[in-house]
Amino acid sequence: MELVIEHLSKTYPNGTRALHDVSLQIAPGMFGLLGPNGAGKSSLMRTISTLQEADSGSIRLGEIDVLRQPEHVRQVLGYLPQEFGVYPKVSAAELLEHFAVLKGISNKSERRQVVDALLHQTNLWEARNKNLGGYSGGMKQRFGIAQALLGDPKLIIVDEPTAGLDPTERNRFHNLLAEIGEDRIVILSTHIVSDVSDLCRQFAIINKGQVLYTGDPLVAIEEMRGQIWRRNVSKDELGQYQQQFSVISSRLFAGQTIIHVHSIAQPGNGFEAVEPTLEDVYFARIHAAEQVAAEASKA
Known part of the structure; x- marks a missing residue:
């Protein structure tokens, strides 16, 4: 059934x-x-x-x-x-x-x-x-x-x-x-x-x-492999990175902000590749849909 x-x-x-x-x-x-x-x-x-x-x-x-x-x-x-x-x-x-x-x-x-x-x-x-x-x-x-x-x-x-x-x-x-x-x-x-x-x-x-x-969650994670990048930034830098890159999530750890960026290619110096998780898949899909909606509203 x-x-x-x-x-x-x-x-x-x-x-x-x-x-x-x-x-x-x-x-x-x-x-x-x-x-x-x-x-x-x-x-x-x-x-x-x-x-x-x-x-x-x-x-x-x-x-x-x-x-x-x-x-x-x-x-x-x-x-x-x-x-x-x-x-x-x-x-x-x-x-x-x-x-x-x-x-x-x-x-x-x-x-x-x-x-x-x-x-x-x-x-x-x-x-x-x-x-x-x-x-x-x-x-x-x-x-x-x-x-x-x-x-x-x-x-x-x-x-x-x-x-x-x-x-x-x-x-x-x-x-x-x-x-x-x-x-x-x-x-x-x-x-x-x-x-x-x-x-x-x-x-x-x-x-x-x-x-x-x-x-399938495992397939979704595998599809994101090689596309998630991490970097530590200061609180003051966060807005700048959000304008320049597809920042899908950010969190505080030991007083610093850790950002995850979704990108097919290496975003730039200071970023390191990380193993994707289902959380990255989730945030990337939500972020992409919101970007599309924002572009549509400007048209």
Whole structure:
């Protein structure tokens, strides 16, 4: 079963163009949707999950027409939104059982088996009788995955799942996502590049509602080999270098600014070639799209 999105567009009543001619083909496994805040990721996830309508385009999940058959989609969908609320005075076991009823698991014995198995899978069994209000952020996210797995969905969407998690919980959550992404489509929507490089065999970069790149992260990195250059500059020099070169990123280290430049050829004295990362791919694609948009606005 594949998820096929073709020429999807969405503009909100206030004039914001959230999606513009988005086309993606997503096979089973972990798929990363990478983009900055406001890029259109959540709009795309909400459209796929039938929470909002598109202006034009189509989405098919296997034989299901997602935009015209929302009830069919919901039967095979698991969704963890960016803002996942819980009832603070209800235990994890109680609320998960309630969600299981809503998912249509009516047999009490079967429901208990499913709930217990998910609590074990998400490492929440020991805290199953604890009120959700006392859960840490990471525990709440794992509970969110548990409810998303109810009904053995064929498509799972997780929207910014690791934002705000400490490193330990983030690693635990990564392991859980990797486990559940082996035999179904899991779309990981995030602005954290390392989430995609750690987990996903396929990904897309989206910005301002448009898909800028789609493919294999390792292939994307290899395509950038020999094109990323680094140099240390002073803070006062940064603006000058940004005018002269295609500076795709800058960061402070030990009081100095380290810049990465995207260039086919050696940019000049003082630059050294570095091994590209997925972060370089991401910044280079975003930077190139913004340059094109800036040139178009001048025309």
